[in-house]
Amino acid sequence: MTEQKNTSGLEGITAGETALSTVGKEGLDLTYRGYSIRDLASSSSFEEVLYLLVYGVLPSRPELDRYRNLLISLRDLPPALKTILEQLPPTANPVDILRTGCSALGTMEPEGEDRDAHAIAGRLCACFPSMLLYWHQFHRDGRRIETRAEEHRTVADQFLYLLRGEAPSPLHVRALDAALILHAEHEFNASTFTCRVIVSTLSDFYSGITGGIGALRGPLHGGADEAAMMLLERFSTPDEAEAGIRKMLEKKEKAMGFGHRVYKKGDPRAPILKALAKQLAQEAGDRSLFPVAERIENLLLSEKGLYPNVDFYSAVVYHFLDIPTFFFTPLFVIARTSGWAAHILEQRANNRLIRPLATYIGPAPRPFPKIDERG
Numbered sequence: 001m002t003e004q005k006n007t008s009g010l011e012g013i014t015a016g017e018t019a020l021s022t023v024g025k026e027g028l029d030l031t032y033r034g035y036s037i038r039d040l041a042s043s044s045s046f047e048e049v050l051y052l053l054v055y056g057v058l059p060s061r062p063e064l065d066r067y068r069n070l071l072i073s074l075r076d077l078p079p080a081l082k083t084i085l086e087q088l089p090p091t092a093n094p095v096d097i098l099r100t101g102c103s104a105l106g107t108m109e110p111e112g113e114d115r116d117a118h119a120i121a122g123r124l125c126a127c128f129p130s131m132l133l134y135w136h137q138f139h140r141d142g143r144r145i146e147t148r149a150e151e152h153r154t155v156a157d158q159f160l161y162l163l164r165g166e167a168p169s170p171l172h173v174r175a176l177d178a179a180l181i182l183h184a185e186h187e188f189n190a191s192t193f194t195c196r197v198i199v200s201t202l203s204d205f206y207s208g209i210t211g212g213i214g215a216l217r218g219p220l221h222g223g224a225d226e227a228a229m230m231l232l233e234r235f236s237t238p239d240e241a242e243a244g245i246r247k248m249l250e251k252k253e254k255a256m257g258f259g260h261r262v263y264k265k266g267d268p269r270a271p272i273l274k275a276l277a278k279q280l281a282q283e284a285g286d287r288s289l290f291p292v293a294e295r296i297e298n299l300l301l302s303e304k305g306l307y308p309n310v311d312f313y314s315a316v317v318y319h320f321l322d323i324p325t326f327f328f329t330p331l332f333v334i335a336r337t338s339g340w341a342a343h344i345l346e347q348r349a350n351n352r353l354i355r356p357l358a359t360y361i362g363p364a365p366r367p368f369p370k371i372d373e374r375g
């Protein structure tokens, strides 16, 4: 008898081709357009990676300078969007602010002959931090902040500056920049696939990104970084963490930030983020959170063979950057918009409607009872 492959959740199914990244390809590190994430995380910036993904090549220094200036000029929000952000509830999930903001911007600056997908990709990556922090600061203390912050030249620098109201340290900017790079792109993950399905109908760019944000938000995907932080915060010592995680495993509860559909022997982004987390923990004089995280990692590996994914140590990194937990998944949105944009362009370059089949498991054909004949 041939063994039946488990394809539920489309596990193991190849659903198309991509030239953007290599996930779980034996003998290949995770690369974006052929460049190792290790090199990109240590020696490039998020803006370079955005350019690489969207335009297909690494920018030269003058091209990068021009692109940075362009992105800075795209940080301002239209007045109508500011009004919407002011009307949205202060209690909203910040991911929903970006989802709504993206959709609203699509009505104000629609895709068309004078505004193509490349331009909108830059616009969204440049103004998502502005949307988020304009909404946040307005509802926190009624301040209508200036979002351009020209002297803070990178997305990471501008984000931390708008959040804190003071210039972040070079180490903090570098750490956030590396985290954004590591979250930028990841083949046919659920949110990227969502974007591709949406634009395969010839829908517009904003619809694709809005749908991607909706798919990323769930805790089995991008939302796991916030869930991982909540898990970490339950324990103040490694021993407490070990006892707590053992109880969770007995109850068959999932530890968020662990496991992966494709990587069964570890997510290559996790060790890079762990090294950053360790550096930030040392800088902060931490003796609790990092050791707790490490104990959880060791225990889940020895007990369940589970490795941390990108969401686990990114939560630790963001925590040491003093970023509130509710902004972790929005940061993932900002970073992944670059990958989504590149996939939308790739899908459109060789488009065919994405429409799979389903095996029917419902009732056999049966007589239709009129309304008064039903029990």
Ligand SMILES: CC(=O)SCCNC(=O)CCNC(=O)[C@H](O)C(C)(C)COP(=O)(O)OP(=O)(O)OC[C@H]1O[C@@H](n2cnc3c(N)ncnc32)[C@H](O)[C@@H]1OP(=O)(O)O
Binding pocket: 009, 189, 219, 220, 221, 222, 224, 253, 254, 255, 256, 257, 258, 259, 260, 261, 262, 304, 306, 309, 310, 311
């Ligand atoms: C950016 C990203 O999207 S990375 C992923 C972020 N998501 C998370 O961190 C959420 C926690 N992890 C998970 O839920 C899963 O590992 C997923 C969703 C990422 C991958 O799921 P799948 O490939 O469908 O694996 P599945 O959920 O079937 O797990 C296989 C087995 O490992 C177990 N397992 C997987 N992940 C975990 C976990 N985090 N904690 C405990 N057990 C786990 C499952 O319970 C299952 O055990 P069983 O065979 O005894 O029933």
Ligand SMILES: O=C([O-])CC(=O)C(=O)O
Binding pocket: 023, 185, 186, 188, 189, 190, 260, 261, 262, 309, 310
């Ligand atoms: O690839 C996946 O399924 C999830 C993931 O790690 C990502 O989107 O970065």
